[in-house]
Amino acid sequence: MQDARRAAERSQDRRIVSIEEPRQVLVSARDAETWVRRLQEEQRRAGGDMKFAVVVVPGWLKSDAPKVYYDLKQALGPFAGRAGVASQMVLTSTLSQDAARMQIARNICQQILVKCGAWLWTFSPLPYMRRKVMVVGVDARSASVDNGQSVQVLCASTNCFFTSYFTTWRAKESVRRGLDFTSPPLELLLEALGHFMRMHGRPPDSLVLYRSGVSDSQEAALFESEVQELIDGALQRALLATEACATSGVDLSDWARTFEIAYILVRRNTRARFRTEDFQNVPSGTVVDEGVVAPRMPGSGHHDFFLVSQSCKQGTARPALYSVLYSSLSMSKEELVDLSYMLCGMYMTFTGRVSVPAPLRYATKLLSQICGMKDVPSRPAASASSLQHKLFFV
Structure with a gap:
């Protein structure tokens, strides 16, 4: 009975996350500057409706511009006077790994949840609970x-x-x-x-x-x-x-x-x-x-x-x-x-x-x-x- 009660409590603690169909934006460019500019344009066009951005970066872009990751993060993040949005960068070479596709998808989803304010685990019992x-x-x-x-x-x-x-x-x-x-x-x-x-x-x-x-x-x-x-x-x-x-x-x-x-x-x-x-x-x-x-x-x-x-x-x-x-x-x-x-x-x-x-x-x-x-x-x-x-x- 206690095991059943614990299972019921755990099921009540679960939360269903609903993700709307994302709006896809194709970037056809061979340089990092164009990628950054397109992302900034899309962010301005979306106004406050953009909640999260997943950027699939081609491998050649990373090799040609090693700092493109930081440029893209700066374009989207809460920097330079902008409110910014959370973002997830993914390489095309990562998504092409068929053998580990489910694990990769799970890891990406977990990172997105964490960036949106969720947390995945904790420890019990917690230490020092008598004080904040x-x-x-x-x-x-x-x-x-x-x-x-x-x-x-x-x-x-x-x-x-x-x-x-x-x-x-x-x-x-x-x-x-x-x-x-x-x-x-x-x-x-x-x-x-x-x-x-x-x-x-x-x-x-x-x-x-x-x-x-x-x-x-x-x-x-x-x-x-x-x-x-x-x-x-x-x-x-x-x-x-x-x-x-x-x-x-x-x-x-x-x-x-x-x-x-x-x-x-x-x-x-x-x-x-x-x-x-x-x-x-x-x-x-x-x-x-x-x-x-x-x-x-x-x-x-x-x-x-x-x-x-x-x-x-x-x-x-x-x-x-x-x-x-x-x-x-x-x-x-x-x-x-x-x-x-x-x-x-x-x-x-x-x-x-x-x-x-x-x-x-x-x-x-x-x-x-x-x-x-x-x-x-x-x-x-x-x-x-x-x-x-x-x-x-x-």
Whole structure:
């Protein structure tokens, strides 16, 4: 009886997705510029009726213009003052694979669903359910060596399942070239917290921020420019002073006193490799937090650990190094490790586990897309709010 009840509950949770017959547009061109121009013309012609675009790109176009993917994404996405639409790029060579046609179609449908706001799985039981937790990924790098412009991207979760995300970014002139960060992500955090408040009527109780790794020589500067602001409570003070707080009708004075935050630096390109005594790959979920981990200053509260999240059948899995530079969380070190490992399995376009937590992987994905564009947009278009809470870029 219980099994039948569970099956009935699962059937009620299913949602039917109706897809209308798409309008087909034939592009007969031998250059990337014409493709981009035709897509922009179709987008203007459709006005607000275009909801999604699937672009079938011929193989010769990719080989002749390697950056055509970024050009097409920029033409359709929420850049350069346009609201934009989510899009899916597919190569004709991919569609011509008869043996794997059903699997390819399934993968394309899943990516389209994710870009439209759906999520395909989650974990149970969820950790840390007694508080509202937001997990954040921040990545940044120089978009162009010539002009010294840097881009900073933030992806923040908006639900308790860590499956829905809000994304935003800023591009500005770098103060110093060669550094993979610009100013502290305080403005981006406030934008994400404002979106969270509009959804839930209050900010999260806890915030866990995963920052893309920088070199050892840059860590001290990163701590002074980004982490110190969080330690000094700049985020709480700034949010209390925002219009979103004033119009929410919620007294956030108690929240500011009990707000918990952690800042974790994640380095992916480590030289460390771990194997078992019989020279096999260590299993997914292996944590190394002593011996090869450099000791931190006693009493500082900082601690490091290696985490091997992905399974590797060929070669040796590359662990990620997590450096907890600041934490006021009430959760234990083991709970924080478990949360990080769980988030490595929440990247919606891959059924296994990726090397870093999903919010950071999403931020890196969007950063790569923005930095590949000819004209780097300084920030999301004002009319792009409908896409900012969807993973339109995966």
